[in-house]
Amino acid sequence: MSETLIRQAGVLGGTPRDVAVKDGVFVDPGEVDPGGAQTRVIDAEGLIALPGLVDLHTHLRQPGMEQAETVLSGSQAGAAGGFTALFAMANTQPVADSVGVTDMVHRLGQEAGYVDVRPIGAVSKGLAGEELAGIAGMAGGVANVRVFSDDGHCVSDSLLMRRALEYVGTFGGVIAQHAQDPRLTEDAQMNEGALSSRLGLAGWPAVAEEAIIARDILLAEYTGSRLHICHLSTKGSVDIVRAAKARGAKVSAEVTPHHLLLTEDLTASFDPLYKVNPPLRQEDDAQALRLGVADGTIDIVATDHAPHPSESKDCAFDEAAFGMLGLEVALSVVHKALVEPGHLDWAGVARVLSTTPARIGGLAGYEEPCGLGRPAHLTLVDPDATREIQMRYSRSGNNPYSHLTLPGEVVHTFFGGTQTVSEGAVVAPDALRGGPR
CATH class of the missing domain: 2.30.40.10 (Urease, subunit C, domain 1)
Structure with a gap:
């Protein structure tokens, strides 16, 4: 006892x-x-005292990329940041597109013991966007997968996205979309605008995100299934989600800590630490994101914790990998960006970093803080x-x-x-x- x-x-x-x-x-x-x-x-x-934090968007890299992170090290980083549950994205090697991989990730989390590791299953086989992954097997496995995403890749095929939404709708699952039109972002390095032109870096237009969000909301409304939008980064995206919610669409959305606090100005240093997908945007976008959390348009804050080995970042900007760390700092960023300006109180922090992500992910035990x-x-x-x-x-x-x-x-x-x-x-x-x- x-x-x-x-x-x-x-x-x-x-x-x-x-x-x-x-x-x-x-x-x-x-x-x-x-x-x-x-x-x-x-x-x-x-x-x-807050309920244990829940991250709906974490990259733990294992299996296959243990030089960047393992389930154990990521779990320890999560615990240090106040998290008690992490939803691990599917872009591992091999991809978490089968029950064998998702159940293995879940078991590694149990063995580590620091947090509840919940695997996210891939939508498509190999993240290739061509054929549905083994969704039924993953949902019926020991890990009981309820969230599916090709994060790192957009499910750009409209028919495949429709079929995925229909499939998860049969058991109450959710599709988490990485909203990025691949044709509009070919070779893109940073936010498209005056700064990208001055720096000579290929621009990433806001419409590449917003067009996919608008399409997928329509598909979610048509199928009656649940859609979750990963890492909103633009003012236009917030407006689209706000209008959809007003219509009663089953859509939820997240924002990352870095998109709340950091802006594209940092990329003027050409430091690859500030290269991320989607890119850091302008201050008016960041302000719209903060206000979107405040009014409930954006449901949660999720880290998109994306560890990379040094060789993937210690290189030229256009050759560097996309991604930033987030687990150990998320709560402090939320404090700075949302609590200090008065957008959220601490009960609101619990809502966006614990109870709501747990609900979206189908995770029990977080409904009543300290209940x-x-x-x-x-x-x-x-x-x-x-x-x-x-x-x-x-x-x-x-x-x-x-x-x-x-x-x-x-x-x-x-x-x-x-x-x-x-x-x-x-x-x-x-x-x-x-x-x-």
Whole structure:
């Protein structure tokens, strides 16, 4: 039997109160003996208690690209950032387009033990966009896959997208689309505009994203199935989603931390750290994204954590890989971009970083933050801390925030009652499992 009593935490930023965990679930504090030999007492005065964070868009790279990240290292990075569940994208090697691969990724997550790793299955075989992947097998496997995406590639074929939506609609699944018209973005390197022209880099027009979003919303309305839009990056995309929701379309949308805070001006340095897909946009786009989160048009913040080995970023801009790290810094970016300006309160942070992504992904246990009898997924944050951003746990170093000092720091994380982060440090594997075996 294990017990933890957390003293005077501000649950969702509210009035401080005691929170208790016993045998992996939240219980009434009166059920825990603060002087018991098996009870750990944590002084949480000044800390904010949030439900464990849930990332609907993570690249863990395993199998096949372990030099960039593994399920273990990505899980540790996630725990350090306050996450207790990660949805792992399918663009691995081999691609997660079959039950064998998705169940393996799920098992690796269980063996790591830091977070709940939920594989996302590919929409098409090999991400080739030509033939549907083994969706039924993945949905019926041990991993119980409910989200499907070819992220990194757009499902550009309209008929294939229609069939995928129809298929997942039979069991309540969701298609997560990487909205990028491939013909409009051939050789594109950064946002299309005056700056791309001045830098001599091929431009990536906003319409390449917006056209796919508009098409897929119409297909979702036609089929009656659920559509999720990955990494919105333009003001026009926000407007399209807002109008669709007003019509009652079954569409949800996400924004990344980097699109909320960073802009295309950073690419003027030709530093490949700022090369990402979709590209960093202009400040008016970032402002529209922030307002879209504030009014609920954008449902969630998802990291699109995309680790790369140094050789993929330490090269010329036009040769570098797309992508940025995000797991260890997401909460601080949300704090800076959304909480400090007043767009969200801490209950809103819980909504966009925990309860709503869990609902979209079909993940149970996050419906009521700190609810009695619920699994004890919990993140304790010091809102008054500031820190220079260093990535301590990912295997990769493509950190676009190293020039910034950001607010907030995760002090403790609990996954199902097990403490995975203590005093800001990830718990060692042996300690996590109760000692050497």
